Amino acid sequence: MRIGELSARTGVPAATIKYYVREGLLPGGERISHNQVRYGEEHVRRLRLVRALVETGSLPIAKVREVLAEIEEPDRDLDGTLGVVAGALSAHWEPPQGPKAEDVETAHAIMERQGWHRVNPGIPQINVLADVIGRLRLLGMDDMVDRIDQYARAAETVAEADLRLLFTRDDRDEILETMIVGTVLGDALLSALRRIAQVEISGRTFNAREGEPDGTAKG
Amino acid sequence: MRIGELSARTGVPAATIKYYVREGLLPGGERISHNQVRYGEEHVRRLRLVRALVETGSLPIAKVREVLAEIEEPDRDLDGTLGVVAGALSAHWEPPQGPKAEDVETAHAIMERQGWHRVNPGIPQINVLADVIGRLRLLGMDDMVDRIDQYARAAETVAEADLRLLFTRDDRDEILETMIVGTVLGDALLSALRRIAQVEISGRTFNAREGEPDGTAKG
DNA sequence: TACTATCGATAGTGTTACTCTCAATAAGGA
DNA sequence: TCCTTATTGAGAGTAACACTATCGATAGTA
Known part of the structure; x- marks a missing residue:
């Protein structure tokens, strides 16, 4: 397919696709002639992956490139790759x-x-x-620091689920993609679920009587 | 104290403090004379809160203002406030x-x-x-969608811990601050803990034998 | 033959979060 | 008192980022 169709199928403007190719987030297509390039299904897929990381995961373009580079890197074991992916995803901000x-x-x-x-x-x-x-200590919330162990236990059960999912894959590239998607979209998922659960539990606690559901947000 | 001391104590440049005051993230100090304003401990505290939200939580300035406005808003119950805070924090990104x-x-x-x-x-x-x-479906990861229930259960236990912490506070402003800090820094905390736990479990699984720890990231 | 689509390269845009500059004071030490 | 440094608010300037628009030269297509 040509760039117009790739754009139509993914909803990404053609100019943006060109930009991603320039930035190395998307491999260039197969050159047909001086000004014709052909794209395939793998470009559709990669483009959706990039958009998931950028739009939902809010990753800066440079981090996306860094993380995707791992997919092209054949001689690293999965354990090491997880370390690299996790590392790349941690610090999209440099500690001052x-x-x-x-x-x-x-x-x-x-x-x-x-x-x-x-x-x-x-x-x-x-x-x-x-x-x-x-920061919690500067804000005088030492008691929250004391409760981090509870969060750590929850994080461990989540991480176990993450790894179990990984083990259902056998193709190397699928494992890597699942790792990336699971980590990045998983964060978005967990924070949304946490907020919903907070509203639910708050509703149960503050309006403990029966009746219609509560937890109205913004009107 | 004057702006120089406020800046020195928080590590925030004086020009940035002025900017935050202009943007309504920080109340102006007490006016002493034409070009003298006095700041107090509450400004130190608020500034640390703002920096935690901006630097660690990556909240845009506009969201910070929106969330902080809830602290000044006296006639909303805590359940409603949690809804507003959670809502404000969800969508720093508008769905395309x-x-x-x-x-x-x-x-x-x-x-x-x-x-x-x-x-x-x-x-x-x-x-x-x-x-x-x-997005998971577009990427062909329907099996991950099927596992969201596991994430939801983990999110619920985290939310329960969040609410329990809230109940240890009795001052209204403390509750609100804890809510905001807990939600925003809690997200950062959980994602860091999840990544660490992933590396740990991956290490246990892939290098199941005894020996020195693994999970090297980037050398 | 029209007309639209495409090519890569470069320049331009809009947003965000600061950061700098200014002239008019005020504070604090020699 | 003099001198140096600090402070004020307001507006302009900046740096990074993620696109987006424009270009002339082709290629595909009715």
Whole structure:
């Protein structure tokens, strides 16, 4: 198909498709002649993946490129790839200053209590964790810091589900795509579900009597 | 204190503080004379809150203003406020087109199976949920859609923890701040913890033998 | 032969979140 | 008192980002 059809099928403007090709998010099509290029189904699929990461996952273009590069990289094992993907996805913001040693220590203590002994204690996610801990403390919410273990347990059950899904795939590229999609769209999914569940539970608690549902948002 | 000290104590440049005041994220200080304004501890605290939302939560300035406006709004009950806060935080992204009816239906079915009967089925989070479902289907990952119930259960246990924390507060402003911080920083926390747990479990699974920990990210 | 579609490259646009500059004061030390 | 630094609000300027528009030269197609 030509660019017009690719655009029509994905809803992405042709100019944007050209931009993605230039930026290396989408492989160029097969060159037919001086000004003709042919695209295939794999371009449709890749384009949908890119749009999911950009629109729903809010990943900057540079991160998308970085993450997708892993798909083209054949000689890395899946465990290592998960590390790279997770790492790339953690820090779309650079910590202004590194977190305080005290907060990093708290983060390590949490991991210790969860029995998470296999992860390299230097991975960038630890800094995100320490950053959040530091900010909670600055805001005087030390009691929330004390409850992070509860969140960690929930995160572990989610991660187990993530990995189980991964094991249902056997093709390498499918595993990688599932990893990327599962991580990025999974975050969006979890935060939406958490907000809905908060409203539900809040409704149950504050309006404990029977009656029509509550939890009205914005009118 | 004057703006220089406020800047020094929070690490936020004075020009940025002025900008936040102009944008209504931070109340102006007490006017002392023509070109002197005095700030207090409440400004330090508010500034830290704003920075947590902007830097760690990646909220756009306009959303921060919207969410903070709820703190100044005295005549709304906590249940309603949670709805507003959750709603404001869901959609820092506008859906390009509305999600397909089929996907919204799937979202409702998930909520039905969770027993989430109290939430208004029209809240914006449903659209986020439906959007993710639609994209998963376009990517051929229907089996992931089938597993959303597992995520929903995890989200519910997290939301229960969120609400329990809220109940330890008695001052209204503290409750609201905890709600905002808990929701926004909680998202960052959960995604970091999920990534760490993924690496941990992946390490356990792929390198099942004993030895030094694995899950190296990027060297 | 018209007319539309396409090519890649480069320039331009709109948004966001700051950051700089200014002249008129005010504060604080020598 | 003098001198240096800090502060005020307002408006202009900036840097990054993600597109989007324009171009002349072709290619496909009624």
